[in-house]
Amino acid sequence: MSVAETTPVVVGVARYTHRIQHSDLSDALTPLQLLERTVTRALQDATLKGADIDCVATMEFWHEMLVPPKTPKHYPNPPKSVATLIGASEAIEKNHLYAHPTGGNGPQELINILGEMISTSKIRSAVICGAEGLAALKKGLAAGMSLPGVTEMRRKLSDKNKSQIDTSGKELPWGDDPGGEPQRFLKSEGMAAYVTRRMVQTGLVDPTVAYAIFEQAYRKECYPNVSREQYQRELARLMSEFSQLAAADPANAWDPQVRTPEQIATPGPGNRYVAFPYTRAMNSFIDVDQSAAVVLMSLGEARRRGVPEEKFVFxxxxxxxxxxxxxxxDRPDFTVSPALRVIRHRLEETLGEPLSGIKHKEIYSCFPVAVRHAALQLGIPFLHASDICKTGGMQFHGGPGNNFSTHSIALMVEILRKDPGSKGLVTSNGGIFSKHSAGVYSTQPCTWVPRHVEEDQARAKQLLAKLHPVPVKMNDQPSGEATVDLWTVVFDVENKPKRAIIIGTLTATSERFIAASTLAALTHLWTSSSCAYGSLVQVYDPM
Known part of the structure; x- marks a missing residue:
């Protein structure tokens, strides 16, 4: 088939996992060094040089999301830092330097946005990249080293009786300021966009807690007659299969060792409960030193630059x-995603075939419920982890902050090059199951389909109105008799229950509320084999 010269095509990819060997951290890499290493490898994969690139886009660093607002960023313009290192002078001259705000959906969304820019000849080529050095940061802080902003936040969050954290006087060598600020396609919304004061007060703001609530909703809806023990075993079986996928890729997975379902399901030293029903092995692991990059180019530019056609993925x-x-x-139903249902409709409408028939799939896997809920909404039945995952998930591959999907896309490109003509689906998720992006890739040439963001968003709103015409009404000062709809119990580092969180409905007003309690009678909800859903409780919240 004839394909336009402006059609965007992936021409280069790279993934990298760095393991610190020396106790003095002399071989540790900064986030910028990780970025440079991976971008250089992605360019080499495409037989390109930095001078061939006229646009650089990066993900936000996770550690900079945690520092106080008034603390200067260590990397105020990361795309310019990367462009400088690789010699992408045209990207700097034209200010084609972009940073994506917080969200695991970022890598795929950037490819979709930059693909559109390439298709309309606004740019010819782009590098999409991200990195995290959280393992090095953690080891450095443990060794007494400091990092401005992060150290202050660490002191603030430490034991109130300990006013100071001992430091060695050494500072982690992180930072680079090449001048200027990156452009942004999207505004950085901040936590206020999806987090309420009540969520902060009760602890629901923590993703490990929020996704545990989603898991409980999923179980309640899809497995109402399955015992808690049996459900836990099924979660552990799936996660065990994830660990097998990671173990098969030891060069890139952060934790490439097989774990049995029993090891994953059983709480104990090194595998405590975090928020029921999730043990540590079921949660994303973000303390990693990992980076990944994708090179996107117009078909005509790739041919002019001599990129081998066997590298092309559309x-x-x-x-x-x-x-x-x-x-x-505010969501009326935690088991329905209007956004993912619209994404399914858009992808299947474009492809002319169901997503279930796509051979290779990598569904975003921050928590067990995320990958299973997405598969359900996208109409993708599965029996085994390999049906919906290739990386081993953020639990065992490692979850490098906002950049995990760049690893997923890079791996999918590698898989498709080895299986020409087949298709691969990659999905990504940001916020608290809040932002979704997806892409279907193949070595088979195709024409570019323009983005339909506004139309798809309108479809999601219409679907919501159809499914739930009456919006949820929240009560921030609940009092009186109420029904428990969903719950979880949060555990401390010694694997002891410390707080129960309940989402329920007030009997008198039918309003939704969220409450938390440290009372033993509630924190031991998890020990009961009987389901706590539908139980009547008395709520009094003085917050």
């Missing part, structure tokens, strides 16, 4: 939709 379908409603507590 984007056959794509979509970006935010959840309706956006805030977690």
């Amino acid at each position: 984007l056959h379908a794509h979509s970006d939709v935010t959840e309706e409603p956006y805030r977690m507590l």
Whole structure:
């Protein structure tokens, strides 16, 4: 088939996992060094040089999301830092330097946005990249080293009786300021966009807690007659299969060792409960030193630059939709995703075939419920982890902050090059199941399909109105008799229950509320084999 010269095509990819060997951290890499290493390898994969690139886009660093707002960023313009290191002078001259705000959906969304820019000749080529050095940061802080902003936040969050954290006087050598600020396609919304004061007060703001609530909703809806023990075993079986996938890729997976279902399901030293029903092995692991990069180019530019055609991978379908409603507590049903259903419709409409028939799939896997819930909404039945995952998930591959999906896309490109003509689906998720992006890739040439962001978002709103015409009404000062709809119990580092969190409905007003309690009678909900859903409780919240 004849394909336009402006059609975007992936021409280079690279993934990298760095393991520190020396106790003095002399071989540790900074986030910028990780970026340079991976971008250089991605360019080499495409037989290109930095001078061939006229656009650089990066993900936000996780550690900079944690520092106080008034603390200067260590990397105020990371795309310019990368462009300088690789010699992408045209990207600097034209200010084609972009940073994506917080969200695991970022890598795929950037490819969708930059693909559109390439298709309209606004740019010719782009590098999409991200990195995290959280393992090095953690080891450095443990060794008494400091990092401005992070150290202050660490002191603030430490034991109140300990006013000071001992430091060695050494500072982690992180930082680079090449001048200027990156452009942004999207505004950095901040936590206020999807987090409420009540979520902060009760602890639901923590993703490990929020996704545990989603898991409980999924179980309640899809497995109402399955015992708690049996459900836990099924979660552990799936996660065990994830660990097998990671173990098969030891060069790139952070934790490439096989774990049995029993090891994953059983709480104990090194595998405590975090928020029921999740043990540590079921949660994303973000303390990693990992980076990944993708090189995107117009077909005509790739040919002019002499990129081997066996490297070409095309984007056959794509979509970006935010959840309706956006805030977690405003959603009437935690087991339905209007956004993902619209993404399914858009992708299948573009492809002319069901997503279930796509051979290779990598569904975003921050928590067990995320990958299974997405598969359900996308109409993808599965029996085994390999049906919906290739990396081993953020639990065992490692979850490098906002950049995990760059690893997923890079791996999918590698898989498709070895299986020419087949298709591969990659999905990504940001916020608290709030922002979704997806792409379908193949070595088979195709024409570029323009983005339909506004249309797809309107479809999601229409679907929400159809499914739930009456919006949820929250009560921030609940009092009186109420029904428990969903719950979780949060555990401390010694694997002892410390706080129960309940989402329920007030009997008198039918309003939704969220409450937390440290009372033993509630924190031991998890020990009961009987289901706590539908139980009547008395609520009094003085917050």
